[in-house]
Amino acid sequence: MGNPGTRSVAPALPGSTGGAGATAIPGRVRRRYSLLTGRDKLVLGLMVGVPLVLDIIFIWGPTIVSGFISLTNWNGIGSPFDAEFLGLKNYENLFTAYPFFWPALTHNIVWLAWLMLIATPIGMFLAVLLDREIRGTRFYQTIFYLPVVLSLAVIGIIWKLQYAPEQGFINNALGRTANDNLIDWLGNPDLNIWAALIATSWRHVGYIMVLYLAGLKAFDPALREAAKVDGASERQTFFRIVFPVMMPINVVIVVITTIEALRAFDIAYIINRGKNGLELLSTLITNNAISESNRLGFGSAIAVVLLVISIVPIIAFLVRMLRNDET
Amino acid sequence: MADPIPMKAVSRRTVLKGIAGTAGLVTVPAIIAACSDAGSSSAPAGSPASAAPTAAESAVATGSISFGSNYSDEVPKNAMQQMVDAFTAETGIDVAVNTVEHGTFQDQISSYLQGTPDNVFTWFSGFRMRFFAAQGLAEPITDVWGTVGSNYSEAFKVGSTGDDGEQYFLPIYNYPWAVFYRKSLFEENGYTPPANLDEFKTLAARMQSDGLVPMAFGDSDGWPAMGTFDIINLRQNGYDFHVGLMAGTEKWTDDRTKQVFTVWKDLLPFYQEGAAGRTWQDAAQALVQKQAGMYLLGMFVSEQFVAAGAGEVDDLDFFPYPNFGTQYDGEKALDAPIDGFMLAKNSPTLGANLDGAKAFMEFMSKGSTQNIYTAANPGVVAAANDADPSGYNALQQKAVELISGAQRITQFLDRDTNPNFAGPNGMQAFLLDFIQNRDQDLNAFTQKIQDFWDTL
Numbered sequence: 001m002g003n004p005g006t007r008s009v010a011p012a013l014p015g016s017t018g019g020a021g022a023t024a025i026p027g028r029v030r031r032r033y034s035l036l037t038g039r040d041k042l043v044l045g046l047m048v049g050v051p052l053v054l055d056i057i058f059i060w061g062p063t064i065v066s067g068f069i070s071l072t073n074w075n076g077i078g079s080p081f082d083a084e085f086l087g088l089k090n091y092e093n094l095f096t097a098y099p100f101f102w103p104a105l106t107h108n109i110v111w112l113a114w115l116m117l118i119a120t121p122i123g124m125f126l127a128v129l130l131d132r133e134i135r136g137t138r139f140y141q142t143i144f145y146l147p148v149v150l151s152l153a154v155i156g157i158i159w160k161l162q163y164a165p166e167q168g169f170i171n172n173a174l175g176r177t178a179n180d181n182l183i184d185w186l187g188n189p190d191l192n193i194w195a196a197l198i199a200t201s202w203r204h205v206g207y208i209m210v211l212y213l214a215g216l217k218a219f220d221p222a223l224r225e226a227a228k229v230d231g232a233s234e235r236q237t238f239f240r241i242v243f244p245v246m247m248p249i250n251v252v253i254v255v256i257t258t259i260e261a262l263r264a265f266d267i268a269y270i271i272n273r274g275k276n277g278l279e280l281l282s283t284l285i286t287n288n289a290i291s292e293s294n295r296l297g298f299g300s301a302i303a304v305v306l307l308v309i310s311i312v313p314i315i316a317f318l319v320r321m322l323r324n325d326e327t
Numbered sequence: 328m329a330d331p332i333p334m335k336a337v338s339r340r341t342v343l344k345g346i347a348g349t350a351g352l353v354t355v356p357a358i359i360a361a362c363s364d365a366g367s368s369s370a371p372a373g374s375p376a377s378a379a380p381t382a383a384e385s386a387v388a389t390g391s392i393s394f395g396s397n398y399s400d401e402v403p404k405n406a407m408q409q410m411v412d413a414f415t416a417e418t419g420i421d422v423a424v425n426t427v428e429h430g431t432f433q434d435q436i437s438s439y440l441q442g443t444p445d446n447v448f449t450w451f452s453g454f455r456m457r458f459f460a461a462q463g464l465a466e467p468i469t470d471v472w473g474t475v476g477s478n479y480s481e482a483f484k485v486g487s488t489g490d491d492g493e494q495y496f497l498p499i500y501n502y503p504w505a506v507f508y509r510k511s512l513f514e515e516n517g518y519t520p521p522a523n524l525d526e527f528k529t530l531a532a533r534m535q536s537d538g539l540v541p542m543a544f545g546d547s548d549g550w551p552a553m554g555t556f557d558i559i560n561l562r563q564n565g566y567d568f569h570v571g572l573m574a575g576t577e578k579w580t581d582d583r584t585k586q587v588f589t590v591w592k593d594l595l596p597f598y599q600e601g602a603a604g605r606t607w608q609d610a611a612q613a614l615v616q617k618q619a620g621m622y623l624l625g626m627f628v629s630e631q632f633v634a635a636g637a638g639e640v641d642d643l644d645f646f647p648y649p650n651f652g653t654q655y656d657g658e659k660a661l662d663a664p665i666d667g668f669m670l671a672k673n674s675p676t677l678g679a680n681l682d683g684a685k686a687f688m689e690f691m692s693k694g695s696t697q698n699i700y701t702a703a704n705p706g707v708v709a710a711a712n713d714a715d716p717s718g719y720n721a722l723q724q725k726a727v728e729l730i731s732g733a734q735r736i737t738q739f740l741d742r743d744t745n746p747n748f749a750g751p752n753g754m755q756a757f758l759l760d761f762i763q764n765r766d767q768d769l770n771a772f773t774q775k776i777q778d779f780w781d782t783l
Contacts, residue, residue, distance in 0.1 A: 165604050188763070
């Protein structure tokens with residue numbers, strides 16, 4: 001279909017994040033050199049246009065409406081355009097008066113730091129170990145990957161039972177179930193985020209492990225052998241050869257980890273609906289906007305803040321991907 | 328952004344259903360037997376000739392109504408179905424029951440009522456009812472109340488009335504919040520129910536020295552602590568102040584509010600530790616297993632006793648929260664949340680089915696109908712005056728006595744106030760903070776609550 005020939009391809013069309021737009025389309029070829037018939041142009045127009053329209057209707061439209069709702073005090077009843085227009089009042093309220101916003105933002109950052117610095121490296125480490133074809137590698141792969149097939153909601157329920165004060169396995173194993181010595185894993189606001197992070201990591205580690213293992217399997221063994229011939233240690237081989245060569249996978253892993261941290265929701269919501277030390281931006285949105293509570297305007301303001309934060313890694317990722325395409 | 332996975336939060340509704348889920352098993356077979364021939368010949372409950380024949384007769388012609396129910400757990404669902412079947416048997420009106428999981432139902436109530444709701448839907452009394460009535464999403468049933476009003480006490484009528492003075496809600500049952508205990512444990516140790524706060528503290532201290540946790544407590548769900556706040560505020564500051572506080576006409580920074588937390592702080596050493604991470608069900612287990620002596624909760628706590636084994640629930644008893652020696656003792660106020668039905672104004676078929684829906688309301692107002700439910704769910708008591716208490720167990724009979732003796736009845740903090748205020752990122756969080764940091768400065772603490780209220 002697309003025939004770029006020898007001419008360098010124009011950058012992907014702006015806004016064409018849909019499937020067809022990303023493939024090579026000579027969008028800006030000058031008319032006299034055009035290799036496209038009218039029919040081609042029609043087909044291409046449809047291929048770009050339909051995803052674009054869907055994208056606007058289902059992604060950008062709601063995003064813009066959310067942005068508008070965040071400027072109102074809409075309570076979810078009637079039309080948002082009839083609600084009182086507050087300007088930036090919701091944002092002012094959110095940043096200065098709402099007692100749960102800064103804790104939630106902090107928790108999201110802690111979440112990100114934990115996944116990035118602890119869970120993800122553990123997953124990569126397991127992948128490197130399992131790549132060495134140790135005995136029972138398939139067995140271990142299955143074990144570590146098993147949590148990934150469970151939804152986070154199920155994982156939340158499983159861990160909630162493990163952490164229960166008197167009935168839970170963990171306190172019983174530690175012998176800390178009496179009224180004067182029990183450990184309140186999920187109730188203590190200084191402790192419960194770490195408990196939730198361990199539960200999240202249980203799944204995240206397996207996820208990263210499989211991704212990285214797939215990359216390692218595709219790694220050219222000749223490079224490794226060359227390093228060995230040159231007398232590099234295992235450690236040197238990994239950090240100087242394997243890791244740099246795997247850079248595309250590393251980027252994917254960083255992006256996935258970031259997204260996982262920003263969309264963290266399920267476990268906190270299942271433990272206690274995101275309160276008492278487990279506030280996250282996503283649970284604040286839900287508790288304000290998608291519940292019996294009727295603060296859709298305010299909830300949308302939090303959603304917009306989360307959107308703005310999320311756009312940063314997404315842009316970084318896209319810039320990287322597009323640059324790779326060009327080279 | 329995350330896809331919010333709808334999940335059910337345990338609420339008192341859940342609880343009620345859970346109660347029936349276990350307790351009802353005992354009684355349901357009897358009801359099924361009683362109703363098994365209902366479709367063909369006789370109506371099992373209520374005599375067709377007596378109550379409200381006009382509406383029922385006119386409604387026969389309309390043929391059917393639709394009914395949105397959040398009674399999604401098995402046994403309450405069955406209990407509700409028994410009442411619906413009794414209605415169909417008597418009037419010939421078919422009822423299309425649309426049952427939605429209760430957590431989802433509550434989270435989506437706004438969009439449900441604005442979309443294409445069913446004619447009749449299950450809901451709660453209190454602010455939660457008045458809010459949707461004020462938004463024009465509920466159809467008034469003042470004319471139904473004109474017919475059935477004499478079958479309800481004034482308190483139920485007040486609890487069914489919207490801000491505009493019209494009635495929007497039809498109660499079917501309620502249940503009290505009180506201090507529950509095991510009779511056998513009290514007998515073994517020679518404890519007696521305390522009449523006032525000092526006796527309450529003395530008893531708690533005695534339990535502590537006997538190696539018991541005096542007060543079981545689990546606030547992982549956020550709402551159970553509200554029951555404690557309600558009752559201390561009612562005893563300490565009276566009904567009028569409490570209602571004013573819920574409505575926002577009184578301030579959280581008021582010294583009287585601080586006094587509630589001061590009293591509570593003195594009681595907290597008697598409470599079970601680690602409450603913030605414990606569900607109410609696990610806390611109830613401490614009472615079941617005789618590790619804890621008392622538990623302030625709704626009567627749905629009986630579920631855990633029914634589940635614990637045959638006869639266990641007979642050992643369960645309660646006493647009203649002790650008096651504080653204030654002028655408000657005479658009010659005998661308590662939380663006794665009411666559940667019932669409303670009509671959805673936006674329902675596309677309501678116009679055609681209005682007579683049938685009102686006949687449904689009238690039928691549900693009868694004690695004989697409500698008794699079908701209370702038999703299946705012994706955690707609640709019927710709302711109607713002409714309900715027959717002879718089928719009640721001892722706990723239900725005592726509950727009737729307690730509720731009818733109360734001069735003032737409240738619904739529950741999260742039913743009486745703005746849901747924007749009462750949620751997990753609101754009053755639930757503040758109360759959890761207080762329980763875990765009981766020595767904090769109450770001026771700053773109450774200021775934080777008031778500031779939050781002021782932003783709403």
